[in-house]
Amino acid sequence: MKYKDYYEILGLDRSATLDDVKTAYRKLAHLYHPDISKDPKGEEKFKEIAEAYATLKNTEKRADYDMIGSHKEGENFTPPPAWQAQYNTNASSFDDVDISDFFSTFRSRGKTTAYSPAKGEDYSIPVSVPLETIFQGGAIDVSVELPEYDQHGLPHRRQHTFRITILKGAQEGQRLRLTGKGGAGRNGGQPGDLYAILTIASHHLFRVNGSDLYVDLPLSPWEAALGANIQIPTPGGNVELKITSGTSSGQRLRLSKRGLPKADGQTGDLYAVVQIQIPKEISKAEQDLYQQLSRTSHFQPRTSFDMELK
Template sequence: MQFKDYYQILGVPREATADEIKKAFRKLARKYHPDVSKEPEAELRMREVNEAYAVLSDVEKRAAYDQLGQGYQPGQPFNPPPDWDAGFEFSSHGAPPRGAADFSDFFAEMFGGMGGARGDFRASGTAFRDQGEDHHAKVLLDLDDAFTGATRQISLRVPKMDAHGRVTLETRTLNVKIPKGVHEGQIIRLAGQGAPGMGGGPAGDLLLAVHFKPHPHFRVDGRDLHLSLPVTPWEAALGAVIPVDLPGGSVKVRIPQGTQSGRRLRVRGKGIPGEPPGDLLLTVQIAVPPADTPRAREIYETMARELAFDPRGGR
């Protein structure tokens, strides 16, 4: 996928105000609208202009684009880094606009997950009560919190428009209770922490989508945990019971006699807590001690003579 420079498409500088962006869009729309334009590839250019304007005219999309696109040139190979949008607070009106299905893969990759509009209008004479919009944010948590629960302080970047029509990022900090057993993709709802309501309507909620920070040892799949487990050759050959450290404590795992490298062992109920809890899935990796001393070499030479084992037999 190639990086798109929306500022270049509209012909405005990165520090352009909202009014300057709108004027540039209107000028290009008059030039490339396929109903009136005689320019070559007018329809294609109009789609590019519409896409650029859909991003740069939206405070939240523009802030996210500015954050992610720093240092990239038009046409440069581009892949959004994992969890690039973690910590951004988006409102429901950030959903892709009408016609976005015709936009590029670049747009879909960046903004396809935004949205989820919500409203609650209640007529009362000539007045109405409008529930505030829900806000959305992705948060990265430590895997340990899923085993113990915790109260964590999180900081969210909230895009705002300043008095000069330029996008800024404000930070707000919240204390969030992380429930024990929280899992990847779960939504933590903070009531009343979204946008304020109108006409006396209630405020919207803040919906936090849970993702886990990369762990040095475990891979998370739903509530299951995956771990590569090194064992010695004698533990694999003779069988053994060995301890495995988990975020919530330690568990003893039986290694069956004659276990081969690559074998998967399942320990039920020892994944992320829940109803039901996940499992612990261990992939055995046999670690071979180095022959870096005379005694170690002697042991290996004895094994070579007396075991007469050929791992390639039958090929």
């Protein structure tokens, strides 16, 4: 029988722990999986990796494999006498038998194996939530591809869609646990969990800072100079905001409790950031008014330059 060094295939020594075996397998499977690897021999390498993992991850299979002892890769060896008796043949008939086939046949002929149940893996995924849903609560559908393993231990990805309930006042970075929606369990074990990590989706008007919101507030020069009452959008609907005369560009106007709800029942604030807008095109009449203003006004916007220019 040809010897395959499963430890060497996974890059491990014989004292490797089960965690070492799992870590090595995940790393190599990611490199050589046919759906990922560009290596022309990737599929062949992946099959060897999966075969090695299927043996070394199982306590009893690994013990049986270790009974063979250490040999060089591809070297012919004769199975132990107990194995020959169990296989019900003689040593010479093993010449063309693949070691993985031998394991399968040997185990199927009377040797029972107690497979220990293993819980499936937990996974975390980022979930982008519309600001409106954060504000009022609601449900969203989330699609995610999760790895699954077939009867040979080979990973495959399958898409799942889950409906997630977002409570009013959910926060950026909050983790929502979907029990039993993670990786499949092994040998009758419980499935893992899926954790949705909430992120607030970019909004065309509002910027988010915790539970506070910021919105740019465009004003005309005369609104900023003379004052005005204007309508401003908030997540809960439009409200009227009074602009006092002499409002400056960049000034922040606070609208109390017009931001996002908090988990404790409080509400953040909304800040309107003033942006004074100048018309790009003006009529002859408007130009005359601006010229008249320039001759009449004593306003000096650059007084802070005076000391530097002297």
